[in-house]
Amino acid sequence: MPLTRSLDDSTVVITGASSGIGTATAYALARRGAAVVLAARSEAALREVAQRCWELGGRALVVPTDVTDLESVRRLADRAAAEFGRIDAWVNNAAVSAVGLFDEIPVAEFRRVLEVNLLGAVHGIKAALPYLSAAGGGVLVNNASVLAEVAMPYQSAYNATKHGIRGLADTVRQELRVTGRGQISVCTVLPATIDTPFFRHAANYSGRELVPPPPIYPPEVVAETIVRLLRRPRREAYAGGAARLLGLQWRLAPALFERTLGWYAHRTQFGPGARSDSSGNVFHADAQAQRDGGWHGRRRQLVRMTAAFGLAAAGTAVGTMAAINRRSRSDGR
Numbered sequence: 001m002p003l004t005r006s007l008d009d010s011t012v013v014i015t016g017a018s019s020g021i022g023t024a025t026a027y028a029l030a031r032r033g034a035a036v037v038l039a040a041r042s043e044a045a046l047r048e049v050a051q052r053c054w055e056l057g058g059r060a061l062v063v064p065t066d067v068t069d070l071e072s073v074r075r076l077a078d079r080a081a082a083e084f085g086r087i088d089a090w091v092n093n094a095a096v097s098a099v100g101l102f103d104e105i106p107v108a109e110f111r112r113v114l115e116v117n118l119l120g121a122v123h124g125i126k127a128a129l130p131y132l133s134a135a136g137g138g139v140l141v142n143n144a145s146v147l148a149e150v151a152m153p154y155q156s157a158y159n160a161t162k163h164g165i166r167g168l169a170d171t172v173r174q175e176l177r178v179t180g181r182g183q184i185s186v187c188t189v190l191p192a193t194i195d196t197p198f199f200r201h202a203a204n205y206s207g208r209e210l211v212p213p214p215p216i217y218p219p220e221v222v223a224e225t226i227v228r229l230l231r232r233p234r235r236e237a238y239a240g241g242a243a244r245l246l247g248l249q250w251r252l253a254p255a256l257f258e259r260t261l262g263w264y265a266h267r268t269q270f271g272p273g274a275r276s277d278s279s280g281n282v283f284h285a286d287a288q289a290q291r292d293g294g295w296h297g298r299r300r301q302l303v304r305m306t307a308a309f310g311l312a313a314a315g316t317a318v319g320t321m322a323a324i325n326r327r328s329r330s331d332g333r
Contacts, residue, residue: 007230008033011084013076015067015124016094018045019290020196021143024219025091025226030058032227037080037087039065040094041285059084067094067120068112070127077127089139089230090128092121092165095158096282097198099269100205102156109203110157112282117161118168125172129184137183139233141226142169146190146243150250151258152213152265154206166236173235185233190247191222192240195292203280209271213264215242219292
């Protein structure tokens with residue numbers, strides 16, 4: 001069900017609010033007069049975001065939080081409810097990544113990605129549910145990425161967590177429904193490549209410069225998708241047309257498109273520069289309240305690449321139908 005109150009009378013908790021999609025979402029909600037509770041590891045960055053939220057007409061509370069610590073996340077929920085009287089929506093957005101071949105990513109970094117992305121969402125849901133029930137209903141939004149549906153090479157830890165978040169959301173939604181708590185909606189967002197600092201901050205064990213594979217969308221595309229889900233919840237929502245096309249191609253011909261996307265990602269995820277191994281922001285916060293990652297030049301490829309994805313989708317569909325027809329003829333049908 002939608003929020004029981006309009007956005008300008010609602011309290012929304014956002015994890016990973018110190019940069020990128022979290023920051024853009026906070027601003028989108030502040031413009032609509034919502035009270036936003038900002039959570040991340042970097043207090044200084046959160047305070048910058050909060051100041052801007054107040055300037056945009058919203059209300060903001062800063063709560064430094066490590067989402068890998070359940071008690072820290074529970075304190076976040078308690079602070080939000082104590083300050084604003086209730087929690088109407090919760091956005092699980094915190095995420096980190098470790099890039100490189102699976103057998104070259106250190107186990108410690110792999111484990112930390114699991115703890116931040118997947119266990120962070122688990123902790124958020126556990127902390128949010130009692131308060132959403134007390135408010136008479138509300139919305140849980142999990143930012144899962146299109147990599148919850150498809151997969152890319154060099155992103156094994158991130159892929160695993162995003163697939164896990166999607167499955168977690170589906171299961172919790174079922175449990176809420178069968179136990180009579182259907183007034184709480186559980187939504188999953190599947191963004192395409194988004195222009196955020198994420199790519200500069202990721203742990204990198206590839207030996208190469210990491211760049212976002214086009215087409216690239218501004219973070220506001222995801223923020224507005226989240227706002228729409230708060231107003232009218234749905235099970236899942238893509239953010240960026242390319243994400244929908246990727247999902248379609250994967251469903252039509254998974255084996256074929258797995259090879260195609262692997263080839264594409266292998267050639268577009270890396271720039272020309274060499275890089276030394278780095279744990280990035282996996283263990284230490286480095287957010288600076290920036291919405292975008294400065295990839296504006298690569299955004300210009302958006303129309304061309306979206307068209308290319310569209311042609312690829314059509315080609316996949318044709319190939320799939322041809323294969324079905326050949327199989328039918330061989331079966332004598």
